[in-house]
Amino acid sequence: MILESKNINKYFREPVLFHVLKDISFGIDKGEFVSVMGKSGCGKSTLLYILSTMDTDYEGDLFLNGEKLTGKDKEYLAHIRNEHIGFVFQFHYLLPEFTVLENVMLPARKLGKRTPRQIKDDAMEKLTLLGIEEQANKKAFRISGGQKQRVAIARALINNPSIIMGDEPTGNLDSKNAENVFGIFKNLSVEQNLSLLIVTHDLDFAQKTDRIIEMGDGKIINGVDYQITPAPHLKPSSH
Amino acid sequence: MTNWRILFDISKTHLLSRIKQSTVAALGVTFGIGTFIILVSFMTGLNHMLDSLVLNRTPHIHLYNEIKPSEKQPIEFYEQAKNSFNVIHSIKPKQSQVKIHNALPILQHLRKDERVKGVAPQVEASVFYMAGAIELNGVVNGIEVMEEVRLYNFKDYIIEGSPEALVRNNNGILLGAGIAETMSLGVGDRVQLSTVKGGVFPLKIVGIFQSGIADLDNILSYVNLTTAQRLRGEGKSFITDLNVKLWDLNHAIPMAKNIRQQFNLSAVDINQANAQFDTGTTIRNLITYAVSITLLIVAGFGIYNILNMMIYEKMNDIAILKATGFSGKDVQLIFISQAIIIGLVGGLLGLLLGYSVSVLISHVPFNTDALPTIETYPVNFDPRFYGIGIVFAMISTFLAGYLPAKRAKQIDPVEIIRSQ
Numbered sequence: 001m002i003l004e005s006k007n008i009n010k011y012f013r014e015p016v017l018f019h020v021l022k023d024i025s026f027g028i029d030k031g032e033f034v035s036v037m038g039k040s041g042c043g044k045s046t047l048l049y050i051l052s053t054m055d056t057d058y059e060g061d062l063f064l065n066g067e068k069l070t071g072k073d074k075e076y077l078a079h080i081r082n083e084h085i086g087f088v089f090q091f092h093y094l095l096p097e098f099t100v101l102e103n104v105m106l107p108a109r110k111l112g113k114r115t116p117r118q119i120k121d122d123a124m125e126k127l128t129l130l131g132i133e134e135q136a137n138k139k140a141f142r143i144s145g146g147q148k149q150r151v152a153i154a155r156a157l158i159n160n161p162s163i164i165m166g167d168e169p170t171g172n173l174d175s176k177n178a179e180n181v182f183g184i185f186k187n188l189s190v191e192q193n194l195s196l197l198i199v200t201h202d203l204d205f206a207q208k209t210d211r212i213i214e215m216g217d218g219k220i221i222n223g224v225d226y227q228i229t230p231a232p233h234l235k236p237s238s239h
Numbered sequence: 240m241t242n243w244r245i246l247f248d249i250s251k252t253h254l255l256s257r258i259k260q261s262t263v264a265a266l267g268v269t270f271g272i273g274t275f276i277i278l279v280s281f282m283t284g285l286n287h288m289l290d291s292l293v294l295n296r297t298p299h300i301h302l303y304n305e306i307k308p309s310e311k312q313p314i315e316f317y318e319q320a321k322n323s324f325n326v327i328h329s330i331k332p333k334q335s336q337v338k339i340h341n342a343l344p345i346l347q348h349l350r351k352d353e354r355v356k357g358v359a360p361q362v363e364a365s366v367f368y369m370a371g372a373i374e375l376n377g378v379v380n381g382i383e384v385m386e387e388v389r390l391y392n393f394k395d396y397i398i399e400g401s402p403e404a405l406v407r408n409n410n411g412i413l414l415g416a417g418i419a420e421t422m423s424l425g426v427g428d429r430v431q432l433s434t435v436k437g438g439v440f441p442l443k444i445v446g447i448f449q450s451g452i453a454d455l456d457n458i459l460s461y462v463n464l465t466t467a468q469r470l471r472g473e474g475k476s477f478i479t480d481l482n483v484k485l486w487d488l489n490h491a492i493p494m495a496k497n498i499r500q501q502f503n504l505s506a507v508d509i510n511q512a513n514a515q516f517d518t519g520t521t522i523r524n525l526i527t528y529a530v531s532i533t534l535l536i537v538a539g540f541g542i543y544n545i546l547n548m549m550i551y552e553k554m555n556d557i558a559i560l561k562a563t564g565f566s567g568k569d570v571q572l573i574f575i576s577q578a579i580i581i582g583l584v585g586g587l588l589g590l591l592l593g594y595s596v597s598v599l600i601s602h603v604p605f606n607t608d609a610l611p612t613i614e615t616y617p618v619n620f621d622p623r624f625y626g627i628g629i630v631f632a633m634i635s636t637f638l639a640g641y642l643p644a645k646r647a648k649q650i651d652p653v654e655i656i657r658s659q
Contacts, residue, residue: 049653054562075566082564089656093559095249097256107563109245155563167656 008060038215086156094140146177267538268585275531276593284617298482342478362467381467400446411445417457542639558655571648578640586632
């Protein structure tokens with residue numbers, strides 16, 4: 001088990017007390033490609049932020065690689081994110097004044113476990129893997145949206161994390177680019193045995209993953225256990 | 240674990256990508272520090288000059304025999320009047336000699352003291368300068384010329400002739416500039432002095448001196464110690480004043496007290512004599528520092544504003560840095576290091592600006608009758624001011640950067656990502 005959550009509860013206190021997440025318990029295995037679906041406001045993004053250790057204001061327990069992360073200090077959690085969690089957002093969130101290569105290198109330089117030379121080689125390798133090596137020396141704000149998302153994925157991969165988390169990573173892309181990004185994720189899952197947890201609205205995308213966790217009203221409705229076929233009502237209508 | 244290089248690279252890129260804002264912020268510091276250096280160099284230069292005008296010529300301890308009434312009048316020795324209320328009229332000063340008793344042994348004793356830089360003996364004599372039928376009131380000081388040159392910068396005040404000429408000539412005199420002007424005399428002329436006791440001495444003028452204090456220059460002249468003793472008709476042991484100069488000014492008060500008790504002499508220390516100069520200096524310094532600190536605070540607010548704006552613009556960057564594993568402390572360090580870079584660059588430029596303008600000022604001609612040796616504006620190039628300046632710059636920019644950086648540290652990445 002790479003990632004495991006046990007009885008996670010979360011409340012919003014502003015403007016009124018609101019129970020966002022109710023008793024969320026599930027796990028993700030190594031190499032598993034999991035998507036989380038649900039209507040807007042059902043708490044799936046909130047859950048992702050908790051799982052990513054950025055949000056520490058919750059009840060329950062969170063484990064990564066068997067280590068309990070609940071209650072650890074922020075400094076240590078930042079280190080965990082740096083080394084073990086790769087993040088891909090809907091909005092690409094690159095540092096615009098830095099080059100593509102520098103953006104990818106950033107988390108590795110923060111980790112500081114490799115020499116600058118090695119980091120640069122690794123970053124180029126990731127960019128090549130994603131097919132955007134020609135853009136390496138362009139400033140991040142000069143490349144297209146699809147390219148930015150691939151750079152963000154390369155950055156998420158640079159420290160060889162235990163798990164990649166995505167918050168609607170294809171939400172802002174056209175269908176061709178979305179397919180492209182899915183293909184990359186699938187490859188990572190199959191070839192590199194990487195775990196992925198992707199929050200998405202895109203049913204096409206979700207159906208091609210190993211498992212769909214469906215959420216509603218702060219609870220997991222479906223998909224706690226390992227299953228490949230999605231629930232009947234989630235089947236795509238036409239294609 | 241802090242990886243300084245990467246943090247520094249990020250802050251450098253931020254600064255360079257907003258080069259205009261960064262420059263404006265740095266220039267604020269530059270002007271603050273530059274003005275501080277200019278002000279403090281010029282002010283202390285001027286202070287120093289004004290103080291040395293008097294203090295250089297003032298002995299640290301001045302020993303002399305004061306003519307004063309006895310503190311214990313004879314009636315007080317009379318047993319039967321002890322418990323009564325005594326009223327004494329017309330008290331006269333005690334009859335005593337003007338010279339310092341045992342002056343030569345005391346001189347030897349003081350010169351052996353290791354706190355003492357030197358002792359200059361003087362003999363004061365009241366005289367009249369004779370200009371035809373007119374007699375001008377005056378005072379002649381007999382001095383050990385080379386000792387005065389060594390201890391009291393005597394040479395600086397001689398505008399014509401030289402102190403050595405006086406040493407060579409036992410009938411020479413260094414005439415005050417005011418008297419020389421009144422009597423239309425110059426170097427090489429002769430002047431006749433008549434003493435209180437009635438003798439007339441013709442002396443050769445070997446130089447003119449100007450102290451910068453007009454009242455002194457109108458009455459005072461200098462001769463050799465032995466010449467003054469001759470004017471008074473006294474022997475070699477007749478010395479009226481001993482001017483002690485110490486290595487360290489702070490020993491003046493205890494030493495003066497000691498001498499008063501040991502030798503039963505009047506001993507005036509420099510702090511007693513010149514308290515007002517100290518006060519003036521302190522107040523002028525206070526004004527200098529107050530103005531400079533105000534300038535730096537203004538510069539600090541500039542930096543505070545610019546960093547705050549930068550952080551507002553960089554919300555996304557901060558969120559992404561935190562999401563990819565930079566801790567709040569790292570983010571704080573990024574913004575503090577930006578403030579420090581602005582402070583360091585601005586501060587160093589400020590030092591350069593301050594130095595350049597100070598050099599410029601120090602070459603501006605400045606002539607005044609009161610200060611014969613000064614030709615340009617006095618500027619104090621004390622390296623300590625430059626040290627203080629750069630420390631000031633660093634501290635004020637650090638404080639200006641601290642609060643915005645702390646805000647950046649506390650930004651919750653989840654809130655930023657959610658609000659997109």
